[in-house]
Amino acid sequence: MSNTAATLTQDRQRLEMAALSAPAVIFTVAMIAFPVVYTIWLGFQTFSSTGKQSFAGLANYSKLISDYEFWHGLWITIALFVLSLALQLVFGVWLALVLFHAKRLPGIVRSLFISPFMMPPVVAGMMWLVILDPSLGAANYILQSFGLPPSDWLASPSWVIPTVALIDSWQWTPYVALIVLGGLQSLPPSVYEAAQIDGASPFKTFQRITLPLLLPTIVTAAILRSVDLLRFFDIIYITTQGGPGNASNTLNIYGFRVGFEFFNIGYASALMLTLTAIVFGAVLAFNRLRGAVAW
Amino acid sequence: MKARMLATHVALPVLAVAAVSAQAHAADFDWMRFKGKTVTFLANNNPVSQALLTYKADFEKLTGMTLKVDGYQEQQMRQRLVTVMNANSDEVDVFMTLPSREGEQFAAAGWYGDLTAMAKNEVAKDYDPAGLSQALLKAATFGGKLTSMPMNIEGPIFYYRTDIFKKCGLEAPKTIKDVEAAAEKIKACDSAVTPFVSRGLKPAVAYTFSNMLHNVGGSYIENGKSNLCSAKGKEALDSYSRLLRDFGPPGVVNYSFQQISALYRSGRAAMAFESSNELRTVMEGGARLKDTGLLPFPAGEAGQVPTTIGWGMAVSSHSKQPDAAWYFVQWATSPEVQKKMALQGIAPPRPSVAKDPEYRKWIDEEPVRKEWQAALDVLATKGSSEVGYPIIPNPESREFIGQAVQDLILKQKPIDQACADADKALDALIAQK
DSSP: OOHHHHHHHHHHHHHHHHHHHHHHHHHHHHHHHHHHHHHHHHHTEEEOTTOOEEEOTTHHHHHHHHOHHHHHHHHHHHHHHHHHHHHHHHHHHHHHHHHHHOTTOOHHHHHHHHGGGGSOHHHHHHHHHHHTOTTTOHHHHHHHHTTOOOOOGGGOTTTHHHHHHHHHHHHHHHHHHHHHHHHHHTSOHHHHHHHHHTTOOHHHHIIIIIHHHHHHHHHHHHHHHHHHHHTOOHHHHHHTTTOSTTTTOOHHHHHHIIIIISOOHHHHHHHHHHHHHHHHHHHHHHHHHHHHHOO | OOHHHHIIIIIHHHHHHHHHHHHHHHTTOOGGGGTTOEEEEEEEOSHHHHHHHTTHHHHHHHHSOEEEEEEEOHHHHHHHHHHHHHTTOOSOSEEEEOHHHHHHHHHHHTOBOOHHHHHHHSOOTTOOGGGSOHHHHHHTEETTEEOOEEOOOBOEEEEEEHHHHHHTTOOOOOBHHHHHHHHHHHHHHOTTSEEEEOOOSGGGHHHHHHHHHHHTTOOSEETTEEOTTSHHHHHHHHHHHHHHHHHSOTTGGGOOHHHHHHHHHTTOEEEEEEEGGGHHHHHTTSTTSSSEEEESOOBBTTBOOOBOBOOEEEEBTTOSOHHHHHHHHHHHTSHHHHHHHHTTTOOOSOHHHHTOHHHHHHHHTSHHHHHHHHHHHHHHHHOBOOOSOSSTTHHHHHHHHHHHHHHHHTTOSOHHHHHHHHHHHHHHHHHOO
């Protein structure tokens, strides 16, 4: 077969493959693009309480600037994000180190350690709602049996965010630990042997070798958790619905209520697109950080 | 507006016309007319729909139609409905609705099919549309159009522990002041129980608070302006929040019907102000069966103006088969089905069912059921369906009522500021066109 004929055959094969995969590709792109484009379009519309729709230009976005609930929701979202992420990274690394070094730990115990994140968030929310009920819950019963004062937990405006952060950390710390454990298992043993020969203490070894080498993995875990934490919804919806007052009214909860309870889909779309931009910004920042700490 | 007045002026004439026309059409009525069709029902997965759907097979056998049920929890059901209706989709034929909450809004959006004509043109002989609660029919009539048929009658009622009252030397409360005095006395007499519990969760507060406001003689709107800062408004806000703050359980700001029922059923609350629908849940296990008394909420300066609402069944305005959908609505709200539901503890919106010997026998089996029915009778005759502001964005208005109550429970604002902040936000809502 001549070169020209072979090239033609290859081109034809490529065309056939492209034609065969095109429906799936077009479908996938459409499935991603359509909701985004539709939401952007909705963000330029205004809806009355009766669902009547009209073009609003940038009015929804200018309303954001003067909307106290938006800024409050943003603050709550950031507070929850920072607190939860810090807890999950610190305890996730700690749990990963425990699992890495406790090699004789039975499989069932390891499975138990990592089981919370396999639980649906709605179930986790319901379970913690019962445990933390100030009157009937086990948490206050335990505190009081140790002579400690009871807490209002999710019913206290000052404690609701730390409490929600604790629930989320209970659920997702094992996930972070699993990622970090993978990173630990891939670290080169030679650097540890060198440290041992040089007489480095376990703490120095962790501080100077393990932690710097693990940083790219930790940042990857941080990226994955950041996306979820900035969109935090399910546990708050189940446990407090944004309350008490507005103390746990994150941007996502606020957007949901504006859209589906007050039927202002246009403003809700503007809120959610703003939140999406914040999530993108956070992911980009963490990606840059990952580039900086890569080895 | 009072139920009786509503019934006289609007609903009765509508139903009278329907009833006369019904007689003319009843002879031609054929349940099998839409045999082979499928009707989709968007249901709130609550005790009302659960009781109804026990008889799903009966409907399918009677009509030859298939009933496709799309069931969700209340909020998710509304979420699904908003999506479907905004898309002008015919996916849903019949949906459950709370006229007191979303009636104005859905009617203004044109989401309800007009049942007035259907009730005239296609009625079975034994349907008896005039036998349905006139107050609830009025509450479901917007702009002269009947938008849904009542499935049940409900409202908040006062549950109290007769044994604790006896132990503390108390009589059943007759007034709001008696409730406050009883709470004070129980707090001193039995420190192991929560003296009083009701709704503190922000979006849920309006349901019970409205009863308090109306009993003291307050109103939500006066001269087109929000009226929470009026003397009566502040009195209601103060009494309701003080009862929950000083005598309620810790964490009451997150309490809705689930927590209230659980607390009362477990024997850890002496008084609970919660929905009549919760009777079955509260009595589960039987622990509260013999030590509970039930009353409409005690009177204020304006007497007893209980909150009375009911779930309704509406036909979607986008349904391509509204007549077939109406057959399902008619079957579900017929005397026969409502009697069966009543025997499962769903309070019937038909006085005739409430007087039915079989139902009376069920009621007479337990004293607590008798008191429950007596309280419901008061709800049916004296009730107001005004829960939150009677404006199109009613659901949003409930947020601000709840916020004011929570601000007071949590001592975050003095009463003048809490009501003024709420009035400011509510005035903006009222002004919305």
